[in-house]
Amino acid sequence: MPQFYKKKTDRYHLLHEEMKLAVQKVVEDKESLRSVSKAMNISRSTLSRYVEKYKANNSSTLTPNFHQRMLFSMEQETTIKEYLIDCSNRCYGLTREATRKFVYDLAKDNNIKMPNSWITSKAAGEKWLVGFMARNKKLSLRQPEATSIARAAAFTRRNVSSFFDSLEEVYKRTNVDGSRIFNLDESGFITVQELPKVISPRGQKQVGQQTSREKSELVTCCAIVNAVSNKLSPVLIFPRKWYNETFMNGAPEVSLGLTNTLTGSAWMTSDLFIRVAEHIIKHARPTKEAPMVLVMDNHASHCGYTVLKMCRDSGIHIVTLPPHTSNKTQPLDRTVFGPMTQYFNSGANSWQITHAGQPITIYQSAQLIGSVYTRACSTENIISGFKAAGIWPLNIDVFTDVDYLPSTVFQNVHTAPTPDQEQPSTSGAGGASDQQLSTSGAGGHQTSNLPRVVQVEHRTSYLL
Structure with a gap:
């Protein structure tokens, strides 16, 4: 199956309201299926299938369910996207590998059914990441500029x-x-000087340029x-x-x-x-x-x-x-x-x-x-x-x-808890503990908070 399906015809899928109107003409108004399909330019076999579906349950959705194979819901993917953007704004952006590991842990904690390859590698698949990036156009793979801690x-x-x-x-x-x-x-x-890219023979392993x-x-x-x-x-x-x-x-x-x-x-x-x-x-x-x-x-x-x-x-x-x-x-x-x-x-x-x-x-x-x-x-x-x-x-x-977000990572960074103090809860980068990033897993299971940046013994690290 291709990574991204490309339609081979110019047919379009009707909205739920349009298909429901056609089905009601057949079921309730007793119009012939042939005349309705011809008048509304709907495939007769498609209309027949939705008529049977409507008769069995008149509250069912009368449009194709393209999201039934998605591991995460759209709300969950939105939460993941917002978390990745927040990490990037704090100058602690996740790499492709770290993102895949993070997504696997999130799916595991929420008892979401996942492919066996994810379980074997303990990371989300590369194809899933490609699809996720395609669905979320605000995200892109960027080369970050080195920003010192100071x-x-x-x-x-x-x-x-x-x-x-x-x-x-x-x-x-x-x-x-x-x-x-x-x-x-x-x-x-x-x-x-720093060398620019130059035209050279394809397949040559090493290309030189004088400095x-x-x-x-x-x-x-x-x-x-x-x-x-x-x-x-x-x-x-x-x-x-x-x-x-x-x-x-x-x-x-x-x-x-x-x-x-x-x-x-x-x-x-x-x-x-x-x-x-x-x-x-x-x-x-x-x-x-x-x-x-x-x-x-x-x-x-x-x-x-x-x-x-x-x-x-x-x-x-x-x-x-x-x-x-x-x-x-x-x-x-x-x-x-x-x-x-x-x-x-x-x-x-x-x-x-x-x-x-x-x-x-x-x-x-x-x-x-x-x-x-x-x-x-x-x-x-x-x-x-x-x-x-x-x-x-x-x-x-x-x-x-957003410009001040990187500095929030260092709030209270020098404050170490004493043994008799209660351990602090995991907070967001820069102590943004009030922003609870959570999603709902399959079957109504509630996720734990998403991984976030915390300060431990004067070090900043990801909990993945």
């Missing part, structure tokens, strides 16, 4: 509200518009943009102790190149950020009469005393983002650095093809970054980034309850 735990309504309160207070005090609201952030670009070298070097790009899509030239930090003017060949005009004379790394430091602040003051030209607001993360290198004093004297009002929330509250992270990384990898791959045999080094990084900087920092990307983060226009309600 990010998930830090993005709380309290932290975000505190940030927006500070931002609103600064807006009112400075009376700035979008042209004076800036965002600063850094992103790293490596000299070994510049085996070990990559990092070049940091510090971008500064404002809420009306204007951008300052970037600041590039190279992994060397001594600066060379050739590092900046091909960089955007009036860009700033820096090196760390102490460690030779490409990481931002407090000393280097002083140069970045000078770069901002030189090109953005803030004054106490025409101040600017600078939104950035609170990395230690950004908050040195010298920088803070310099910004205060120059009319720059700094508002730092809550720790570990930049993936949602940083405009550059939201809509600029993602496309910029893709463009950089594509450009690096094209450069490698047109310069066969030559490796990409930090001497080509400025050229490659410069070629994609303007493209990634487009008007649409920058404005949508500020809007998505709720920074401009100011929108303190930009994040919904």
